[in-house]
Amino acid sequence: MSGSIYIIDGARTPFLKAKNAPGPFAASDLATAAGAALLMRQRFAPDQLDEVILGCASPSPDEVNIGRVVALRMGCGHKVPGWTVMRNCASGMQALDSAIANIQAGRSDLVMAGGVDALSRAPLLFSDAMVRWLSGWYAAKTAGQKFAAIRQFRPTYLAPVIGIMKGLTDPIVGQLMGQTAENLAHRFDISRTDMDAFAVQSHRRVLAAQERGHFDEIVPLIDRDGTVYKDDDGVRRDSSIENLAKLKPFFDRKYGRVTAGNSSQITDGAAWLILASETAVARHGLTPLGRIVDSQWAGLDPAQMGLGPVHAATPILQRHGLGVNDLDAWEINEAFAAQVIACLRAWDDADYCRDELGLGGALGRLDEARLNIDGGAIAQGHPVGASGARIVLHLLNVLRRGGLKRGIASICIGGGQGGAMLVEALP
């Protein structure tokens, strides 16, 4: 059944850092703007897509099936089905994998898949106590009942629950994502300086790539006031070990090592790819940019979720008989500097490879010159649902730019999972 899965094209929005207020675009605005511009440059019409699949970790209440909303807003017409997938930080990669599965099963030939999140618009929720009080208030009919209800009210009920904090807390082990990164820092003895140095490198690489125009996958956005958004705006020119050293630990206060500066940023953004079967390529006369050769999901202890890439990418390496440095480029999503460093150390650790991965020994030290060469989420931000699609898109961009052949994009997933995809560039 399984033919090749071709990548026809892709595009994303600039990643816009949340500035403690709702950003200029809702999630569906972001996905629609990038997607409509992407579709406009194709040889096929939007209504010739077989389906649209969008990953999103936190769609707003008025666009819960955001995949369908965006398909309609992009002008795909009533007849193109649209749906939404959710796998936390890998929602965008899950959308790609769902497209692959449907193409391989012969259900679809031409699919637009990607991810989006507008974390700046994450809702504030009423606390459970407030909701209980409100239901009593609405049930109160008489003045006496209302008066009794008012007497029961406590001002603390008004304290909102910050939706995004709920989302970033593991519901099984009760730890914040940053605390799971602290677990890894502890386990692999990763110092604060190691993390901060990694973060500085991420900013420098993004700046260098911006200067060379290496983010041509970005579709600029214009808001209703005529403001132009062209670039990922979380990157900092002033990022340095000294500046980062001033920040206080955020997740394990006072005694921890993970800070806001060596973690990914809270950001809004969307990323899309167009995937096609052999049949669709022939039917529409398309010129593929690359292929997705393989993909893999893995589960692990939620408290160690940052090692997800190790668990997802290793089976791909084994299936294809590859060592970590047989790949020309790697994208590992930078949820936390500690987490990416931990992945590298785990592969280089014979005990870990033997005990956790069932290998004979260490896989070796991944050459950092091949990893995230244009930086990553620490500088660009991590709009949760979009990141998995972004790293696949950008990996292909890196491979094609360098005349390279193969790479792996991999991402850790809150809740203790990892996802990985093996990508091959076509000449």
Added chain:
Amino acid sequence: MSINYRHLSLVRKHDPDGIAWLYLDRAQSTTNTLSRDMLDELAGVFAALEANPPKGLVIASAKPAGFIAGADIEEFTRIDSPQAARDLVERGWELFNWLARLKFPTLALIRGHCMGGGLELALACRYRIVVDEPGTKLALPEVMLGIVPAWGGMMRLPALIGPAAALDLMLTGKSVDARRAKALGLADECVPPRVMENAARMLVGSGQRPRALPLMQKLLNGPLKAVVAASARKQVAAKARREHYPAPYAILEIWQKFGGNALAVPAGHPASLEAIFRSPTAKNLVRVFFLQERLKGFGKGDGKSGDFAPRHVHVVGAGVMGGDIAALCALSGMTVTLQDQSVERIAPAIARAAKLFERKLKHDARQVRFALDRLIPDPQGHGVAGADLIIEAIFENLDAKRTLFADLERRARPDAVLATNTSSLRIEDIAGALAEPRRLVGIHFFNPVALMPLVEVVRGEVSDAEALRRAAAFVRRIDKLPLPVKSAPGFLVNAVLGPYMLEALRCVDEGIAPETVDAALVAFGMPMGPVELVDTVGLDIAVAAGKALAGSAAQPPKRLMELVAAGHLGRKTGQGYYRWADGKAQKAAAAAVPAGLADRIVAPLLAATRRCVEQGVVADADLADAGVIFGTGFAPFTGGPLSYSPDSGKTMTDELSRPSDGAMVNAG
């Protein structure tokens, strides 16, 4: 009992509640109009129902297009005497009074347009239900044709919604949508189409008392009429002079003094039907209405291929003109790619579009969002390959346009319409850069795009007829009026405006104050004085257009050149012939207007219009009148420049309209 009607059908038997359903369905027409035979059949229905009364009567339309478009305007044109006018009024007045007197409850179920006589019919029913759809529009637009809503509208509308709101509708002719109609009290209910029949059945059988006016409104429609009348009269006077437009004044007086009954006005009264019939205004405005209908007909399919309905338009050039064209297309439901050299150049057009959408779609945030979704910034021009129609609106440079079109032709679909918005270059010169020059047509818009109703569709020497038809069809799709013109300097509109503005500026050079010149032309009936228009368009553009139209040998007005040299370019720089503040020209009081001033300034326009007809720029005199009215705002009550003859007795010689002369103004 079964009677066969031609224009309607009456369904009684099948309704379990004993309600009669009357469906209007005018034979051989897509819309319902209240022609004489339609009114006669309605009278027959009322008689039959009185003889055998139902529990209630629901009047609805069997046409998908709407409820009733109004009276049959064709019949107006055949009125040849004041008595015939009186007869026509009497027929509808009596019929609708009969409808209002029927003993059983009546209800108008209004879906789609409900205009003029159609609304008067609905007003005579006990209840009205409007269907909540964008196409539902209610209006008494008679005033726009120079006539009055004499079939009961002037009596019943003020009594239903209060006199201030009613006069506002009757004096402006503007329409209200379904929700507004409900809010005004014009409709009893506003419902979605899925429940409209059920709502009609329940309401007509409800026994509910008809809506009554609040006490204050009752007083204003009774003893305090003078209060409302005074303020309405002031508003009318600010917009129209009685000698030009007698109808709004007549509406006011018939409501105030004659209980809304036009038949009660004695023949000698200025608000009488005789006076309205005698004034040429109504005749001219009805003519303008038909001219407008004629323009709307351009671009209709030949039946074989159907109407051209572009889904994707690509616009090159995101300046004010290109950006506004793109916004209008997106507003009209098309997908639009807007190209310019950088995204920063496109951004202001998106911001302007957002404002336009928010204004036009004010009740519907989702529709605003959809319109913005359809407007796609396209700095790389990817949209060219898939577009059904491509409009170029870049700066007026021949080489740039030739290079652009050569590239567009290579990348566009072979069946895509290629159009330029040029106002001063020859279509033929641009088309020469194409492998197939016949593909290029002109689609010439006027500023401000959102407001100006006319668009010139320009035929170059070799332009393909099918491409021209498609261009005209496109113009209709964005709800503008297409005027086919031949490629010639200034086409029609700028060619007639140029000499007119030149003459106005000459008068200023001669020492007449700009205020006086403008006052003379506003009094003549122009929407804006010519000097203010020059300031609005921009003095630099006026000079450039003048050169392009007349060649550089011409002698431009002295004051114009001085102002341009000083950098005073009009409204955009805050200073031109006038000082501008807050978007308004700061004018001193006008002096007494010298006799014949307006005629002197209008004369070159009239001559230029005649010349355009002689040279075949437009196909005939009617189209010239239509183009000049809708393109320049030339006083519609005159019927247009070619049907206007000045009363001053002066003959207009070509001496007054030297075509070789210089500075002209380009409204586009």
